[in-house]
Amino acid sequence: MSTRLLPAGFILATLFLHACGESKKKTPAQDAVKAATVNTAFESNPPIATSINVRALKEPINGNNVLLTATFPRGVIKDNLHAIVVNDETLTLRDDGSEGDEQADDGIFSIAINEDLNALKEDLIATQTANVDKLNRKEHLFRWSGRSATVIDNQVRETNVRNLDFEKGAVINPELFKLIPDPELRERSLMITDLGVIEDPTRTFNPCTRKGDPDGVWTFGHLITQMANTPATGISVNTFLQSWLEKWMAAQIINGDNVAARTNIFSVVILPWLQASNPGAIINTGNWKTFKFNLSLAPFRLLAIVNRLDLRGNSGYKISNAGEGRFVFSVLGTNCNPLRFTTILEYGIPKRTCKELHDFAQQWWDLKALVPGTPAYNDALQKITDQFTAAGTSPSKPNGSSLNQLRTNEIALARPWELREFKIGEKGLFEEVTVKQEPALKFNRLSGATLADQQVLAVYANNNEPDILNQTYVVPDIEPISVLNFLGGKSQMPVPAHFWDAATAAGPARITNDTVRHILSVNTCSGCHAGEAKTSVGNLINDPAGIPHASFLQIAPQPFGTKPTLSAFLTGDPSQADGLFRVTDPAGRPTGSPIQWTFNDLARRAEDLQLLLKTECGKSRLVGIVRALSFRPLNFTH
Structure with missing residues (x-):
């Protein structure tokens, strides 16, 4: 209701x-x-x-x-x-x-x-x-x-x-x-991790105990099948999967950035899955593509279903970007325990009119009156997710899939922690692409960048100061002043306290504005997952069971039967009177009195959802005009 x-x-x-x-x-x-x-x-x-x-x-x-x-x-x-x-x-x-x-x-x-x-x-x-x-x-x-x-x-x-x-x-x-949003929004309408949802026996499957529905609509296998859309594309799900998994098997150059092979993908993911799918078969790196994956045995556990309508554009000018809906999975090891390896399926929302957007947001909102895990709640949630996960929901995109990108975050294959990004290409198969809003690692002082490379980062930051402060910048493939490949082919955390910065001494290689440095850093995947949001050190403050939150993960995997833990960047710090999680500027800026950045991202998303329904696509011209002239989209990837 x-x-x-x-x-x-x-x-x-x-x-x-x-x-x-x-x-x-x-x-x-x-x-x-x-x-x-x-x-x-x-x-x-x-x-x-x-x-x-x-x-x-x-x-x-x-x-x-x-x-x-x-x-x-x-x-x-x-x-x-x-x-x-x-x-x-x-x-x-x-x-x-x-x-x-x-x-x-x-x-x-x-x-x-x-x-x-x-x-x-x-x-x-x-x-x-x-x-x-x-x-x-x-x-x-x-x-x-x-x-x-x-x-x-x-x-x-x-x-x-x-x-x-x-x-x-x-x-x-x-x-x-x-309006101060209702607290139920966070767990029921924005970041859904309730065991009754992520282990729903009619929609998910445990490949280890073989309990649940192997064809459930929230299983990794079903979602991949919908992306391949074989009846329309002629591409088998097996070929589609291979096009993704094979990317780790060889080194690549992406926008001039060397992305080294992580061949352990074979022993950690590919081989165990194929052996379980083809008992007794002799499988090796030379012949693995001749075997088929049993999708019901996909070594993935659903961790969260996530509402990211907050990533939409300003509907006062067009609705081509209505935000995202996301499925977050952990990759499972042979003992069925979660590896330090997450896979995120990030779907664009195929809504193109204000009424469609408003009605869709209302469906998310209405979940807060229902109890997660009950048939009524899970049925209502599936009616939402089917709108962006089903084959053919975005006819103009490759394969007719609404997928924007698939991202991975892992240290299970090699060190250091690494994030990658994949898209469905024009040929209907996965292509590995640049990681958005993150320059190549070689430009970061913390990664041993030369002074000349640090200067490239600083020049970009200083020349784009207004846009960065306004959150309207987009990190380009090529830095226009130096004419160098700039956007990274992967995102890595070489050290636990990793963040983004150029030279510390005054000069052309220094980012002059403290807030610009922070925004540029926190909007990278590696900065947000590491020292800029303090996720790299983990935290216990939001976990009532006292389970440690794994570093470099905003949503940390746990074994079946246990809810995943969320970072304090997402939940805020309930020990603080205002509920905000405080992180002292990792670059120590300004010197002598560094800024304390304050986070509670689920509170931000809740306010945004409520404002969307209150001020956008309603009956009032006046309120709609005010919203259109004041809403600034967020160029975030996470």
């Missing part, structure tokens, strides 16, 4: 009125509005308004009673018309001195809309009241800068939304719409 998004009395569906129709007679300005087009590049890197003001109009404009104005940094929007999509409707903000815009080309864009401002104020008051009630129960609300949090409890208490004067014009802070 669904639950309400918000407590009774302030659900947004009761808040807003339908927009009035335009007058029949069109002005030249209105014709210009019709011609405005959405810049779809803004989906991943949108212009963010520095302020948004809402004012009641004394005289309606084309039947609209409210004027919304948004100020942007000069030059960010090149034209004097700015089109956005709200509720699958294209709207145009103007900076041309007409249709309510006071002055042309001043960087202040305007749009006249029809809204019930009294109902808007009532909603904001109800939201603040609910938040204060939760603050009194020792819950917290945060402002997020990337992954790091700042408590804004005092702001929530001190902001007097009752005094908003729309007659004179009122500044609308997008944070006014934030």
Whole structure:
């Protein structure tokens, strides 16, 4: 059964009125509005308004009673018309001195809309009241800068939304719409690790005890079969699997980065699986491709089903990236104990309209009212996962699969810890590709980089400081100044306290901004899994059973019958009053008083899911516009 998004009395569906129709007679300005087009590049890197003001109009404009104005940094929007999509409707903000815009080309864009401002104020008051009630129960609300949090409890208490004067014009802070999320979201709607789910006997299978359903929809074998999509592609599942596993058997050069062979993949994974599948057969490195894998004996244990809608783009400009859904597996050894080897299947969400995205998010939200492991919960969860795991869910992608990428993280094959990334290529088989947002290891001071290579990293960081601070940067294949291969072919943790940095001494090889260094580092796989988020040393603070959390893993495998452990980066630190996990800047910056970075990523994701449902794809133009002009996508890979 669904639950309400918000407590009774302030659900947004009761808040807003339908927009009035335009007058029949069109002005030249209105014709210009019709011609405005959405810049779809803004989906991943949108212009963010520095302020948004809402004012009641004394005289309606084309039947609209409210004027919304948004100020942007000069030059960010090149034209004097700015089109956005709200509720699958294209709207145009103007900076041309007409249709309510006071002055042309001043960087202040305007749009006249029809809204019930009294109902808007009532909603904001109800939201603040609910938040204060939760603050009194020792819950917290945060402002997020990337992954790091700042408590804004005092702001929530001190902001007097009752005094908003729309007659004179009122500044609308997008944070006014934030509501402290229900704690059930974390384990039921975001990071699902309940044993009743990950060991559901009708959907998963234990290859060691042979208990469960070998064809279950959440088994590794079933998911791989759907990716191969043999009826449509003609590619056998066996050939598809081989194209992935063989990548470790030989050295590769990926974007100029040497990715050494890890031939132990044969003795650790390939051989035991094939021997169990073909009893008595003589199998070696020369003939293994002539044998078939029994998919029901796949040596993988499901650890988690993960909602990553937070990785979506800004739906105000396009919905080509609606975030991800993920399955996390551990690889099993011959004794059925989990190896230090995880495999993550990361699927794009095939939703392309605001309504589709909203309805899908609502399905995740509704899980919080159900009990994990019960038939009702598991049935509802499968209805969600089938939408992105089933064959043919993304017809325009290779094999019709919604898979974005498959990532691995292991030290079971060789040292050091290493992460790799694989995609389904145009030929329908796995290709090994660069690890996103992580430069090649040779540019990192901690890996013995030469001063010249450290300078390449520093030049990139310093030249892209605004984009890195805004989290809009994308690490390129080629560093444009040095014209060197830059993006890495693998991600490694050479030392436990690994993080990313260039030279420590002042000069052209030093990253000048402390926060830029941190963001660049924490957004790499190796930095986030190691010293930047302190995952490399493990922690016990979130594990009630006292089970150590394995280093370099955000979701650490455990044997069948035991829930996997989650890193404090994900869960926060419950021993702290604000629940945030604190990590002292591993580079010691600034010198003498290093920053303490604060993490609780599941809290961030919960706030995001709630805001998506409250402010995006709803009935209100005004709230949808505010969200589109304030939502900054996250260029994260993890």
